[in-house]
Structures are given as structure tokens and as C-alpha cells.
Amino acid sequence: MAKRVAIVGSGQTDHAGNRRDVTGCELINEAVRRALEDAQLKLSDIDGVVIGNMDHFEGINGAELWSIEGSGGIGKPTIKLTTGGTTGSTLAIGGTHLVASGFFDRLLVIGWEKNSESDTTGAITTAFDPIWDRLVFAGAISGLAVEASAYMHRYGVTEKDAARAAVRDRRHAVNNPHAHLRKEISVDDVLRSPMFSDPLKALDICPRTDGACAVIYASEDVAEKICPQPAWILATANRHLYSMVSDVDFSSLKSLELASREAYRKAGVREPLKEIGVMELYTPYSFANLSWIEALGLAKPGEGAKLIWDGVTDMGGELPMNPSGGVIATNPIGATGLIRAAECSLQIMGRAGARQVPDVKRALSTGFGGCFWSDVLIYGTEKPA
């Protein structure tokens, strides 16, 4: 029987476009120290370390070895998990599995990236099939632009609809002291920003960020001793459907449809819009905030924009999304999915400060990456049965 697992603390760095004041190893340490302090634990309390990034962004292969002084992994089992864009959410899910296994009681899980150290798009391109996918590909931006083109064509969704979603995330980021971009923008700002890859403009897409996030997972045997309100993990699910981008079915984000339905079933969620209090979504570009919430079953196909325009997903709305400002405001890629988990845990604990959504009982986070892969986690205030 698997142990029940909770998040009991977390730490994030001061995320920024360029943290030249620290090496990657030092950046990791900043997050780890903050997480330990947050959970009131010492490094000696920790019985294992899981760390992840995308090596090709820094060009340091074996970053788990090179960073061990910063991660605190000396003398402990240290495991690396990396799955491209989903690295952070894979860390969140992998951490759950490892603690559920009974082998670890207090596990330190770290995601990080120093995107300033290389050309992000060039590096992302190397994650894709060299024979069939790379000829035309220009990283995540072009891949997502293609998805947006199909979505707009199918439902008549506009660039203005997407801009409203970017405006929401950037507005929320103002409340988050850790966010990279903390300046509000308007729909017009988005529409007038330079076109990168039709229909995506500069302000439709996430930045590249230097940052790290550390999260402490605990088993049911110790969680409540560490934290008065642990963020219990109610469900994890993922779907990896394709190897090649050319195989992707653009009619919807199938991987998220399938993973979210599995997660809802495991967590006993029937009406996600009503039963989940807040979502931290790995939505790296504006259109994802429309079409992927349809994949999550929150709106009918083509009707995601209505939820956005009606303010349902704003702070104060029925289901606030990305109170942290989301990925459009902060994107240290290997940490991005784990930041979503950390932010959900803060919401469950009632410790999210200016970005707190009142009275959150359940939260949901996602991860996106790989070849249109999706991860989903659901968190709750109550220890699962």
C-alpha cells in the first residue's frame, strides 16, 4: 500500500532574466535554503534529493553531479529526472512516487534552469527529432504558433481573445514577489508587440528566466509534524503520446484531456470548475490559456475565451488561474512545472500572500512539454482516505 504524500514546504529564487550574480549551483542553493527554512528542517533531516533541468540549456551534461554542493545531495541518494518542458512536473510527480514508495520520508525535490546561458530556442530545437522535425522547426515558439493556427481556424478564436489571457497572467504576476515580469500590460500592448511567428507576438509568449524552485515532500508519517496544513497530493497523472511533432493531432491537446480525466477520477472530482479552487497551469503562451482549459474540461471546445473574458479565471473569479502570473511571467524551464506545484501548495496552506485565493480546498497544477506531453497533479487540504 502506497503511503500518502504531502508537500510541506517550498522555496523559490528571485527569478530574473539574468542572474549573473550566481552560478547554476549557487542558484540551486538559494532555493534549497529557502525551502528548508520554510519547512523548518535541517539538511540532515532530508533523506533523498531529486533534481532536474534540461542539460542542453546550460551545456553542462551531468548537472546533478556538478551542482551537488548547492543541492545538498552530498552523502544522500541523489536522483535526476528530466523530461524536457515537463521536467518540473515530472519532478513533482516523481517526488510523490518516491515518497509514496516508503523509501523516503522527507524528500527534497529541485527544478532549476539558467536560461540566460544559452540560446533557448536553439537549445529547445535539439530536443526534437533530428531527421524529421528539425528542418523547419524553430523551437517552442514555432511549434506553439502552429498549434494556435489550427485552433484559430477551427473555432474563429482571435488574437485579441488570446491577448486577454496574457493580460490576466501579467496582471496576476504583480502580486508575486518571485515573478520575473511584474509589469502590467494591456490587450493593445499584446496586439502591437512584434510578430515572432504568426500568430504569436512577443507578449503572447513566455520569457526565458533564470530560476530554481525546491519543494519538500513528506510521507504521512511525518507530514503533519512538519507542517500544520500539509498540501496533500490527491492525484497524479500524465500522458506522453508522440515521439515526433509531425504526428501531433492538433484538434485538441489530447494528452491533457486524458491526463486530467484520470486525475479527476483519482481525486473524486466530478465538476472541476466548481470543485477546484485554483489552478496553476503550465500555459507557456496566451492561446494555451484558451484551448488547454477546454482540454481540461472547463469549457466546451472553442469556448475557452468566454471564460477568460467573463473574468471567471481572474483573481476574485469562480476559478482563478495562475495567481502567480504563470509561465507567461516566469519561465526557468526545468523549474517551471515544479513552481506550479509549489504555488498550489502555498494556496492549500493559505500562505500565498498577496496572491492567495480565499479558502482553497483543492488545487490543480499541470506541466507541458516534450512532444505535446501533459502532466496533471491535484492537491487538497484533507489527507486522502
Add this chain to the structure above:
Amino acid sequence: MELKSRPRRRDFITISSGESFSPFHYSVGRFGSQFLTELRDHKRFMGMRCAGCGRVYVPPRPVCGPCFKKMDDWVEVGPNGTLIAFTILRFAFIDPETGQKKPVPYGYGFIRLDGADTQLQHFLPVGAKPPKIGMKVRPVFEEIRHGNLRDIRHFEEIA
């Protein structure tokens, strides 16, 4: 001990890796090689049908991922197809294979060749008339072909 200099934010030092170049040599495999050879020598597109789910894959490969079945049923597809999705790159990003920026603007799309269930990604000409999803397209081949995807110059609209 007191330090004699104190670098400020803009003074923090970075070290560059230099003009590193480390070529890789990727195996295309038996099925991929067959596809590219047919394309080079006969301007034909060959797909692979799964006996389990009936799906026709382009590019061909020996295993259907969802069925996890071995495949060995070649079918001819295309050469014409339908544009499923596309973009036009306006901003020049670095191409890690050359270290250079790809010249912009350039268009590319997902083309479902007639008879196939997956897409081939390839260039679209950027002209006065923008590409349209659903439009029928045909390949334009290079005169001299080498057995890679560049043997096709691009796909153009069938007027």
C-alpha cells in the same frame, strides 16, 4: 579581510564557450532510409500501415507507438496533400544545426499527404497570398537530390 574591488551587477563576469561545433551523425534506420531513397530516386512518398489500428504513418517507422505492434506494410501516399496547420517565422532564431539564423520570413506547415494519417512538416513559400488551412498542396522537388528532406524545396498550393 577587506576586498579591494566590489563588482556590481553589470560587472559580473561571464565566460563564453567559444565557437563550439560538434557534429552528430544520426542513423535514419532501415525504414527511414527506404523512404528517403524512394523520394530521391522516384519522387515517391512511401508510408507504413499498422495492421493493428490501420493508421498510415509518414514518415514510416517500424513500430506503431499506440499499438506497440511491428509494422511491415508499405503503402504509397501523396504526393499531394492538405495543409493542416502552419506558421510564418518573422523573427530569426538560431538553428542549432548550423549555428546560423534561419533566414526570415519563412513559412512552414503540417502537410497531410493523401492517404496518410500523420503529417509531414515542410516549407511553404511566403508570397503575396498567405497560406490557408485546408488548402491542397503539392511538392516541388529539387533537380539534384541527395536523400534527405531538402530534396523537396517546399509544398505549394495547387491552383
